[in-house]
Amino acid sequence: MVVYVLSKSGKKLMPTRRFGKVRKLLKTGKARVISRRPFAIQLLYDTTEYVQDITVGIDPGKTIGFAIINKQAGKVIQKGEIRLRDDISRLLRQRAEYRRSRRYRKTRYRKPRFLNRRRPENWLPPSVRARLEHTVEWIKRLTMFLPENAQVVVEIAKFDIQKIQNPNISGEEYQRGKLYGYENVKQYLIARENGRCQLCGKGYDGNGWHIHHIIPRSEGGSDRPDNLALLHKKCHEKLHKNFTRYSKKLKRPAVYKELAYLNMYRKLLINKLKEFFGDKVIFTYGAKTVIQRHNLGLPRAYYNNALAMTGIKSIQDISELTVIRQVRKKKRSLHEATPRKGRKTPNREAKRNNKNTKEVILKDGRKWSLWDKVKVGGQVGFISGFTGNSYAYVQDMEGDYIRMPGKTYKQVSLKQAKLIKRNNNWIEIKKAA
Numbered sequence: 456m457v458v459y460v461l462s463k464s465g466k467k468l469m470p471t472r473r474f475g476k477v478r479k480l481l482k483t484g485k486a487r488v489i490s491r492r493p494f495a496i497q498l499l500y501d502t503t504e505y506v507q508d509i510t511v512g513i514d515p516g517k518t519i520g521f522a523i524i525n526k527q528a529g530k531v532i533q534k535g536e537i538r539l540r541d542d543i544s545r546l547l548r549q550r551a552e553y554r555r556s557r558r559y560r561k562t563r564y565r566k567p568r569f570l571n572r573r574r575p576e577n578w579l580p581p582s583v584r585a586r587l588e589h590t591v592e593w594i595k596r597l598t599m600f601l602p603e604n605a606q607v608v609v610e611i612a613k614f615d616i617q618k619i620q621n622p623n624i625s626g627e628e629y630q631r632g633k634l635y636g637y638e639n640v641k642q643y644l645i646a647r648e649n650g651r652c653q654l655c656g657k658g659y660d661g662n663g664w665h666i667h668h669i670i671p672r673s674e675g676g677s678d679r680p681d682n683l684a685l686l687h688k689k690c691h692e693k694l695h696k697n698f699t700r701y702s703k704k705l706k707r708p709a710v711y712k713e714l715a716y717l718n719m720y721r722k723l724l725i726n727k728l729k730e731f732f733g734d735k736v737i738f739t740y741g742a743k744t745v746i747q748r749h750n751l752g753l754p755r756a757y758y759n760n761a762l763a764m765t766g767i768k769s770i771q772d773i774s775e776l777t778v779i780r781q782v783r784k785k786k787r788s789l790h791e792a793t794p795r796k797g798r799k800t801p802n803r804e805a806k807r808n809n810k811n812t813k814e815v816i817l818k819d820g821r822k823w824s825l826w827d828k829v830k831v832g833g834q835v836g837f838i839s840g841f842t843g844n845s846y847a848y849v850q851d852m853e854g855d856y857i858r859m860p861g862k863t864y865k866q867v868s869l870k871q872a873k874l875i876k877r878n879n880n881w882i883e884i885k886k887a888a
């Protein structure tokens with residue numbers, strides 16, 4: 456938790472963690488609340504408007520890592536991660552499949568459409584588009600109450616494609632020694648191969664990746680990615696023991712399928728952020744971030760990447776981590792395709808929306824909605840579904856069910872629950888890092 460502060464004249468000041476002081480200011484009428492989420496107050500008395508340098512690091516992706524730091528003081532103000540939904544394209548594909556199959560049955564269906572498929576310029580698959588827009592919105596939101604001079608650092612790619620294609624490119628960015636080049640190429644290969652070994656086809660085994668030159672350097676093979684293969688340590692050793700046999704298996708890989716969309720996503724992300732932040736936003740690469748994170752001695756995590764890319768040299772860390780997760784508030788399926796829990800056959804008799812319950816009102820008048828943050832049985836969680844008239848399923852942030860003490864079933868009585876907070880599409884917790 457962090458409290459954002461505005462001066463009497465409306466200038467954005469340094470955020471604070473001195474909650475005692477904030478409480479006192481609010482109580483004595485020396486400040487007023489101007490926003491609840493995020494929590495911001497405005498001072499009602501004259502103060503100096505001095506601010507220090509703030510840098511915000513952003514590691515975009517399915518999970519967005521973020522860190523807000525005070526570079527001068529070497530202090531972390533806030534850090535955390537935002538987990539975006541990644542089930543939507545699967546659900547859309549599933550919906551299309553259900554519609555298709557309904558057309559062959561005597562049941563309500565939606566006519567197929569095929570004349571409305573022209574793609575506008577800058578088209579992105581909806582999943583990529585959504586990720587782009589959420590990323591931009593969250594960066595704006597995280598910075599909305601920060602001092603005007605705050606800088607934003609965004610990692611736009613794991614590797615620098617320019618550097619890959621032209622390893623001899625010069626400039627300050629590239630004079631970072633062997634490790635930078637190595638990390639850069641490695642990240643690229645991992646992306647190209649979808650994290651799979653090119654010899655055995657299996658995923659990461661925990662022993663580090665080896666980069667193999669398909670045409671050996673000694674025979675004039677280049678460092679270009681076309682000539683590089685991503686291998687397990689074990690497989691690499693195997694290959695060199697029986698070179699003639701195994702080296703035939705390595706062929707030039709196909710072009711990374713998603714690359715075009717990723718490039719478009721990157722281009723749009725850069726444009727949108729530049730438009731909003733002007734020269735206060737700078738862009739960096741994952742290969743560089745990894746080295747910065749190693750230098751700080753931080754373990755691998757999205758928020759640590761975000762922390763590292765701010766360029767902070769030493770840190771007084773906070774132990775608190777903010778975790779935000781995107782959830783779905785609506786379910787609009789027309790029929791039950793697979794039996795829901797506890798049934799042997801799908802329920803095809805129920806009214807079409809009956810099972811898409813979004814809220815429940817108890818006899819005592821208390822209303823409960825999906826994803827309400829609740830305390831039940833001494834634990835805190837979020838309502839993920841309803842069952843019966845007064846029972847719900849409650850999950851923690853990781854999606855594990857919260858049960859009543861000593862019980863094996865997942866149903867939790869809402870009569871015994873206490874509402875902490877209502878939520879929209881985003882649920883949030885603070886936890887120890």
Ligand SMILES: [Zn+2]
Pocket residue numbers: 652653654655656657686687690
């Ligand atoms: Zn392997």
Ligand SMILES: [Zn+2]
Pocket residue numbers: 666667668691695
């Ligand atoms: Zn080799």
